[in-house]
Amino acid sequence: MTKAYTHLAPFYDFLMAADYPLWEQYLLSLFKKFAAVPKTILDLGCGTGNLTLPLVRRGFAVTGVDSSAEMLRQAALKAEEENLPVTLHKQDLRGLALPQVFDAAISTCDVLNYQVSAADLQAVFAGVFKHVACGGLFLFDLNSAYKLANIYGNQSYAELHDDFSYFWDNSYDEESKICKMEITFFTRAENGLYKRAVERHRQKVWLPAEIRKISETAGFKFLACYDFPSLEPYSQNSQRWQFVLQR
Incomplete structure (x- = not known):
């Protein structure tokens, strides 16, 4: 048995086809809605860079973090092909230790569903809180209970x-x-x-009420939970929930 995203990494982009341009525009719309103008962005669970690299192309200084060396290798190869300036770190999200603070943080493609205990999720939020500037946003999504x-x-x-x-x-x-x-x-x-x-x-399923409690314990302000990829309130039939927190 091998670690998750080891053998999957070379095939990830082929198998996990998603509308990444739509996802990118959605993140930008959330920044705009909450009057955020970040220059530096921390991408947690960046994977093969499918949202990291488009943001770099737009001029953001993006740092990607992932626990899978194989996924990061794919991201680095794509960045090298386009000569894109991106910083990548292999770290467990529960123990973030980076040399800077960022204007905003994102985590996409249900990365935080992989935290299967409250203690693990709390550790992630605590680490992100330390690495986001005061007033900065943390945007992330989760696969819903449904x-x-x-x-x-x-x-x-x-x-x-x-x-x-x-x-x-x-x-x-x-x-x-x-x-x-x-x-x-x-x-x-x-x-x-x-x-x-x-x-x-x-x-693991994390309900919005649980996310509110755990994130607020870490110090975040819970701003919103939407039915991805819209600005409509989430529902029990939503397939993906989009969260907006503020440091």
Whole structure:
């Protein structure tokens, strides 16, 4: 069994197709709505840089942090191809230790769902609080309770390609509100044979009321929770919740 986002990293952009330009515009609209004009941005769980790099292209000074060396490697390769100035750090989000304070922080693509205990989530918020300037925003999203329980739920998926294939099996536990995901990869080697590898991921449901309590304990001001990617209030049927906190 390997660490999450180890074998997935080279295929992440192909498999996790998302409307990143829409996501980028949404983040910018939130900055505008709350009258924030950041110059430096901390991107938590930046992954392969799908939102980090577009923000750099817009002139923001962005620092990306991720716990996966393999995902960061993909981000660095893409930045190098375009000669984009981006700083990347391999760190656990529960123990952030960076040499600067940022005007704002973001965390996208349900990164914080991976914190499966209140203590872990509290540690993340405490670390972000230390690294964001007074008055700065922290924008992040979460997979909703509805999505983890009903869309991911106890579903299975598979895709077959020439060079790789995967089988994705989910199981949702109502008591712990944790969705366990087991991904089995088969990647084609030079000799034509396929190598098997397995990753396990876990995501936990965090309700808006819980986010408010934990984030306020860390010192943040809870400003809003929206139905992503809109400015409409969140609902129980939302698939993704967008949060806005202020330092």
